[in-house]
Amino acid sequence: MIEVLTARVKDFIILNFGRKIYPEEIEAFYTKVAPVKEMCVFTVSGMKGAGKSKVLWAVIQPDLDKFREFSEVNLRFVLKERFDNASLSLPTYKRLKGFTIALEDLPHNLLGKLERYAVKKIYEPRVIKGIEGALPVSEELSADDLLLIESETGVKILKCLREHCIEEQCDVKRPIILEDSLELDLGIDSLGRVVLATRLEVAFNVDIKDEAISRAFSVKDLILEITDALRGAKNIPIEDQKVSLGPGYWKEHLQVLPKKESLEMLELSTGYYAWLFRFILTAIDCLIFKLFFSIKEEGAENVPREGAYIIYANHTSFLDGPAIGASLPRRPVFQLFYFVFGPYFFRPFEKSRVLRNLLKMGRFIPFDFSTHFLEALRSSYFVLQRGKGLCFFPEGLRSSTGKIGKFKKGFGVLAKETGAKLVPVAIEGAHEAWASTAKYPRYHPIRVRFGKPLLPEDLEKEGFAMGSKNCYEAICVAARKALVKLKGK
DSSP: OOHHHHHHHOOOOGGGGGOEHHHHHHHHHHHTTTEEEEEEEEEESOOOTTTOEEEEEEEEEEEEHHHTTTTTOOOHHHHHHHHHHTTTSSSSGGSOOOEESSSSSOBTTTOBOOOHHHHHHHHHHHHHHHHHOOOOOOOOOOOHHHHHHHHHHHHHHHHHHHHHHHHHTOOOOOOOOOOOOOTTTTTTOOOHHHHHHHHHHHHHHHHHHHHHHHHHHBBHHHHHHHHHHHTTOBBOGGOOOSSSSSHHEEEEEOOOOOOHHTTTTTOOOOOOHHHHHHHHHHHHHHHHHHHHSSEEEEOOOSOOSSSSSEEEEEEOOOTHHHHHHHSHHHHHHHEEEEEEEOOSSSSGSOOOOOOOHHHHHTEEHHHHOTTTTHHHHHHHHHHHHTTTTTOOOSSOOOOSSSSOOOOOHHHHHHHHHHHEEEEEEEEESSSHHHHTTOOSSOOOEEEEEOOOBBOOOHHHHHHTTOOOHHHHHHHHHHHHHHHHHHTTT
């Protein structure tokens, strides 16, 4: 109680060892580095592993409009990446130890000021228990919400969500409510939205645009978006569906040809100008890394000279992709495509024909985690089926700590369904040379070590032996273990 009164009157919080924290200062810092609408910082005591120590925590209301603008759907993934990167510039005791995402508005007083004590009272018990997602709501719904949930569209969508949660083994034992977050409460990630979209198309017999799924963050959002998308949509017979739900779902999905504009961005030939561009780009790349980073490579002979293969590496820096390119023999580097995160880096290329051609000749396959993720996977499948190589970072975004994070399911799907050989690559020194938190690179030696090619079927068996629940997770778990072992040599 003393802490609460102190925070309210003097506007600071007392941490362990008597250190003072001004919550508004911390909130202002983190709000600048991430798409946050509002946040509330407070201390939590009694968390598992922390004992009676006070842990600095935050409840965050994300700016959903900005997430939609950049085609982002994974709220926790993006916020954690931004916060981890920014935290390194703060003293250790000022860094957040964790955060809870709230889609609802935070409590305010009559003057519009954030009620910090009320936020703490509501969320601290949930933080201690490890509960995240929608707050409990009263059984009485508003007239509009009742109409929404009892509508034909609402009933079908709730049924689809329940079926999805059962088949995907999501840990949702209670009834689904309008306030549930698709990501936090129902566990629906980027690939899960792809499956859900197919399920909804089968349920409604219409072609539902990706935007209707990608713009929804809660169950209520989804019902409203689908209701709007159904207006004027043309019915299609179920037998005309390109992809059906079943055991071969992802195989069927990837075999669908990419859209015309995506195919036009894939440079499969060895035309003179494309060859010259890649030759000059590779020469400059090698020169920069030899002069400024003293790059050393080891095991480049392990990269297949022919046939489909996926090079996968740890990801801590902007330098990772170029470092791999500078370490490869000429033939593999000329046949390699790069699976790269697009929203923040490739938007300037969208309107310029010259810049789009440079992207094409550089063999970049840009993706985001919402509307273009499946399209990027289809493009990757397309080039692998034609015997090309692909450079893939299975962690998704850059690690701020230098440690190898959890692999995303999309990597396992691509590896399993293409059967391509997997070549682990351990990159050392890139994090020190240009960490994700640094504005500019600095000199530091970089070493790139290529491991022996691995077969997806072997990794699948190993992953199941390690306790994985499905084939895609098994490949991800075993492939990560191989990369950690290679990096640890």
